[in-house]
Amino acid sequence: MKIHKEGYRSILVAFIVFAIINLLAFYFIASFSAVLGWLIFLATFGLFLFIISFFRIPKRDHHSGETSIVSPCDGTVVVMEEVEPDEYFKEKRLQLSIFMSPLNVHVNRNPVSGEVLYSQYHPGKFLVAWHPKSSTDNERHSVVYRTGGKEVLVKQIAGALAKRIVNYLKPGDKVVQGAEMGFIKFGSRVDLLLPLDTKIDVKLNQKVKGGVTVLGSW
Missing domain, CATH: 1.10.287 (Helix Hairpins)
Structure with missing residues (x-):
């Protein structure tokens, strides 16, 4: 470790x-x-x-797969639903949200390999991470990846305690699945906005591990 x-x-x-x-x-x-x-x-x-x-x-063997999406963080799956995106995408997407408690490992990892199309920081509030409006109102950093013709948005969201989001990516970067993309301090949440046809392999309230657990595939 x-x-x-x-x-x-x-x-x-x-x-x-x-x-x-x-x-x-x-x-x-x-x-x-x-x-x-x-x-x-x-x-x-x-x-x-x-x-x-x-x-x-912690030392881990990270999953690698061209058609799979791995969890970008440790935590618990708390949301799986269709949403109207508040940025970048114009069409409906499938939102999968992972709540990270202060006891979780807080390194954030790339869910897929590919190219970074978009990387944007948004200042905001510090609502508790499980609040429904935390995805759109809290301090957050959004990244869009393109891989195999598919696009995935990952949103690092600050919580009531987490007031510093770190993100290492910029548009044009070529990234590897499971490599570090950032860090959030002291409890927070990560949202993924996926294509509607994504096959989801996890359930609500399931515990997941960053870089290891496969969330879905296409």
Whole structure:
């Protein structure tokens, strides 16, 4: 397991805060209450480990397939429905949404191999990620891939806690399925807008793994 580069600064800040809190607790609390001092240490150490784990990159064998769409993130499938797109596409698409809790791995990956046609950041609100309007009202970054004559839009959506979306792609890039496309910090959601004839291979409330679980095919 590795630590993602997007976590270096956050982990450093967390370590400094951890060290300051425990130094103060040692000098001002532990001297008259060792138990309270240990409780503070254990609580802050647990939080520090949680922040480190949030930026983890587990070792995995990623799926590869020309006609398959793999999950761009870890999480739970929460939406599968036909929608009228709010950007790029003019015709109806099949929306598949994945909710990412703070406990999930938060690296985002390319669901397909192909060419990037569109990459656009949108400022917005910070509604909870499962809110129906989070797809259109929240801070988000949208990317459109073209592969084998098909086009797929992937939307990274910020949640109530996630206030920093990172995306590495730009129009014209040639990308590989399963490679990193970005990162969202501290819980959020990813939407995919797929062609209506896509054969879906997952169900609502199913747990999925980024770069591994096949969401569908054509």
